Amino acid sequence: MKFLQNIFDATRPAVTDGKFKALMPMHNALETMMFVPDHNTDNGSHVRDAIDLKRTMVTVIFALMPALLFGLFNAGYQHYKALGLLVDGDLISQFLTLDNALFGAWRLVPMILVTYAAGLGVEMVFAFKNKHAVAEGFLVSGILIPLIMPLDMPLWMIAVSTIFAVLIAKEVFGGTGMNILNIALTARAFAFFAYPSVMSGDKAWVNTTTEAGQSVVDGYSGATALGEMAATGSSSYSAWDAFIGIIPGSIGETSVVMILLGAVLLIVTRIASWKIMLSAVMGALLMGWIFNGLASYMISPEQQVYMAMPFYEHLLYGGFAFGIVFMATDPVSSAHTERGKWIFGFLVGMLSIIIRVFNPAYPEGVMLAILFMNVMAPLIDHYVVAANISRRQKRSTVKAS
Amino acid sequence: MFKTHVVQKGMTLPIMGSPSDLLGTLESTTTFAITPDSYLGLVPKLAVKEGDKVLAGDSILFHKKDDRIRITSPVSGVVTSIVRGAKRRLEHVLIEADAVQAYASFPKGHPANRDEVIERLTASGLWTMLEMRPYGIIANPNDQPKAVFINAMATAPFAPEASITLKGREMDFQSGIKVLSLLASKTVLSIAEDESSTALVGAENVEIHRFQGQHPAGNTSVHIAHVSPLNKGEVVWAIDAQDVAILGQFFRLGEVHLERVITMGGTGFVDPSYVKAMPCMQLTSVMDEALRVDRTYRVISGSVLTGQAVGKDGFLSYNANQLTAIPEGEGTEFFGWVLPNIRKFSKNRTFISWMFPHRKYDLSTKMNGEDRNFVMTGEYDRVFPFDILPNQLLKAMWANDLESMEALGAYEVVEEDFALCEVICTSKQPLQSLVRSALDMLHAEMN
Known part of the structure; x- marks a missing residue:
């Protein structure tokens, strides 16, 4: 790891005094992400707990992983089910397939990348403007936002929603730690009211794009359980399905059991x-x-x-x-x-x-x-x-x- | 027998290098320094010039706002230099000690009344051992405190046990209590729940309270909160148990003898133990012998939670009852914030080490992260045993909002009470310096 440290050390003069001053927050963010810095305490308490905000945030990301991974499979499963392309067999062999996971990942990964790029971009600008380090708050928001948006949402909409949320809900109030609204939910609320056609309705939560020779199964509705309930009072999905999570919905939200796994981690670690x-x-x-x-x-x-x-x-x-x-x-x-x-x-x-x-x-x-x-x-x-x-x-x- | 107060919240810092019970001696040094900055609340005015000869107990500094309060020399010798910093700020008065010590003589015998106690204590400089609550500064002799609290309970890391520091000085301790009991209508002695030393449990002329719990259960603020909470306008004076013995000795002999027993704790010491030491002494020659040489160590006058980093050539503070040496943090850590890190100390459970609660660590001065805005809530509450909302009080202090500070309990705490909050803070906020400057501001506004 010495050579990485050397790169950071070699480039530091350029961003502190040189002509690349604008890149200082990015340099600092990258360096502190790879290496816990060698800062020592001043007066006051001379020893400190090993915890820092990065660790706190990454723990939340770990807690999100079960729901995220399950969501990938479910996205593919719901898609192939809508098109009637599931192979015969029991639920497990239909659900846990590489195809399902790849289908989900193919859509989710770009969403995550765009969200991080948009959100961290805003953070960097403000970090430079206000001369502080990039705070870690967005590490979690950047994963949360894709997990609660529809899979088919155009990437630019995600970018716009993210930028809106980070700007209006966070930076305006002073950055991480000062916001009054949850950033990810602000992004979702913005998208919900700005792009209602993408965010609601029966088509929103299951990808039903067809390729040549494919078609949606007759009589298929992509309505979520809640959508059905709002319309008719009851849902075609059983409580058991909902608990396991094999129902339509945004990537992160469907599986209660996976969310519970995350909850256990968050509660045990007291995050x-x-x-x-x-x-x-x-x-x-x-x-x-x-x-x-x-x-x-x-x-x-x-x-x-x-x-x-x-x-x-x-x-x-x-x-x-x-x-x-x-x-x-x-x-x-x-x-x-x-x-x-x-x-x-x-x-x-x-x-x-x-x-x-x-x-x-x-x-x-x-x-x-x-x-x-x-x-x-x-x-x-x-x-x-x-x-x-x-x-x-x-x-x-x-x-x- | 006595009332036991249970303090639920707190934490024992799992740090290696606890001192053994053995009492060693420190090589005596000849250079001593009076450092005005270490006397909180003091506005210094010099009483000596370079070249003056002084006896132990002679005045070196006066307090500008009340010239009864003075700082006296711990030793007899010559004032060799007066060190000033930027803007002619007084930094140190250096005194070179004589080979044979001579003492200024003061009246002997038990004082008759309160005024005499105040007069004799201020004249000898021993008054500065009394701390005023609120604000945590040198007591104001014009105040009428509702109580004097004597603290004989050590919970800070490596803090000396009163039963050891008072060994051989039991009589002086008892007569010191008797003197102090003239100052206020109530005198309180707080001791640990398992304390058995007869000097302490058998103390007379004093109300004894036992306290049970982890640090900060030994902090005077906690004792005051349990026994007689401070309201606005009320004043309490606080003093350390060993200082009471010094005070008793002063009234017996009429001379200022400041030598006290301190601990040397921390992995930086070859042989962590109790030692006899003079306050204000230079540490150079001592540290040459006592410190290990394998790494760079930070020498701290005071505890690892609240002390001052003094450097190897620094001086022991006038009121320090411990010396600490811990390794300086070195180097960066690759992806240290993601790895499970079994061997890292954290009160937080994101580190696997929480499953080994009895493990001790060779803690260094590493910050382990960068400072951030307040993000987490409920964190400080786990180590903050007061009926005070720590986050809200700290934010009021941050905002210089005097009215809110007052309403939220700023009179009931001093910076040491936030030391553990500072240790466990996710956002690495400098809480103690924040509290200190807020209390100074509050004091300036209110007086």
């Missing part, structure tokens, strides 16, 4: 708050249970059927699990106080189910629920902090009297 995850699940369960009780009072029969769905099944469909595990737990845009996290998560869970059930135009409730609660998180924190302050003031007045 993500288990309080938010648990309270969000409780919120969703409570709302589903309330809806069960109210189902018979609804006017439309679809609504009645939808609301009578077993309350725990809400956890399995759509992007709920993915959103709760990877997005609601974003430490910057969620509540910052430990008590606030309980309230934040609970309301995210409740709102997700409310939006999902009552608003057929947005079958995916979790995105709007999290973004809404991102905005409300400072308010929750405000009251938690105020309680701490008033405890202190009370102590002092009791003493004085």
Whole structure:
């Protein structure tokens, strides 16, 4: 590795003083990515924990890997199923094929590359402008964004959504650590409202492009489970399918079991708050249970059927699990106080189910629920902090009297 | 017997190089330095010129704002030079010690009342051993504190055990407590939950509280928070147990004898142990013998969490009760942030090493990353045992928001309470210097 270090050392003068000053953030970002720098502590604590933000972020990426890999297979599987090209055999031999994985990878890899290029490009510009190092926040956002976008989305749309999200949701507020909204969800919300035809409808979530001699199976609908529910109140996919994840949807969101694997890693390493995850699940369960009780009072029969769905099944469909595990737990845009996290998560869970059930135009409730609660998180924190302050003031007045 | 307070949150730093219980001696040195910067809250005014002869206990510096407060010489000798830095800022007053020590004489015997205690302590320079809470600066003799807290509990890495430092000075310790009890209506002695030394558990004229828990359970702020929380406008004075013995000795002999027992800890020392040392002494000759030579080591006057890096030719601080030497970090690490890293210390569980909680590490001064904005939340709470929201308080300090600082509990903490937060911080924020400058600002605004 000595020769890599030598390259960085040799090029450093050019970017610090020379004519390539504009490349300084990039040089620094690349160097610190390859080598943990040899900085030493000053005064204060003379020893430091081995953790840094890069390590934190890369752990989240590891946690995303099961869902990502499963998503690759599922993308291919859903595509070949729509075209009726699945070979005979049991589900496993149909699902775990190289063709499926390659089909998914062929589409996902360019999406990831474009997202990173667009997002990191903006970060570098701001790093240069504000003279700071490139922060690691986008390492995770850059994977999250492709995982929640449709597979067929034109790459330029992804680039535009990403640039919008990084600019408006993050850099405007001061960069990583200062944003009020989750970056990946902002990108998705932007795409959702800017390019609705790409982002919704039956065609959005399964690739049905045909080559010569291929055709979509008669009567095939690419509707997601939530899409079906919004229309008819029930889904043709079983809860078991949804749990395993062999249903249409964005790449990352379908497999609850793979997301759970990631959740376990995040909770064990304490990167993500288990309080938010648990309270969000409780919120969703409570709302589903309330809806069960109210189902018979609804006017439309679809609504009645939808609301009578077993309350725990809400956890399995759509992007709920993915959103709760990877997005609601974003430490910057969620509540910052430990008590606030309980309230934040609970309301995210409740709102997700409310939006999902009552608003057929947005079958995916979790995105709007999290973004809404991102905005409300400072308010929750405000009251938690105020309680701490008033405890202190009370102590002092009791003493004085 | 005594009330035991359990401190739930905290962390024992798993660092190698713990001192043995043996008491060694440090080769005596002849050069001593008074360093005004190390006395927090002091505005120095010189009382001596170069070439002046001084006795141990003679004034070297006055406090400009209250000339009763003075810094006195730890030894008798000659003022050899007055070192100034940029803008004629006073950096050191160097004193070359005599071969045979002579002591300035002060009145002997137990003081009669509070005013006499204050007068005799300020005159001898021993007053600077009393620390004022809030702010963590030299106590103001005009204040009427609600209590004096004596800290005889060591939880910082390599910190000396009071039972060892007080050995042979039990009587002085007890008479020191008696003197201090004249200063406030309440005197508190905090000791570890398993403390058995009779000098401590048998101490009289004092309210004894036991504390159980990992660092920072031994910090005075924690003791105050449990026994008598500081509200706005209230003042507490704090003092270290060994300083109480020094104080007792002063009232017995009428002379200033500052020699104290300190620890030398850390893997940089050939033989980590307890030693007798003089405050303000130059460390050069000592370090030539005691330090290992295989690597570059950082010598720290104080603990690894809160001390000052002094360099091999530096001086022991006036109030340090330990010396630490740990290796300087060297070299870069290829993809160190991705690898599982079984042999790295982290409170965070992204390193496999969390599965080996009893492993100890040869910790170096490596930063292990670059500084970033605050990102993670709930991290500091694990090592911060106060009913204070650390992130919010730190952000208020960051923003120089005095009103919020006050409301969020800035009066109840000093920088050492954030030392562990600083150690485990993912974003590598310089928390202690942030807290120090915020407290200085708060003090300047409020007084």
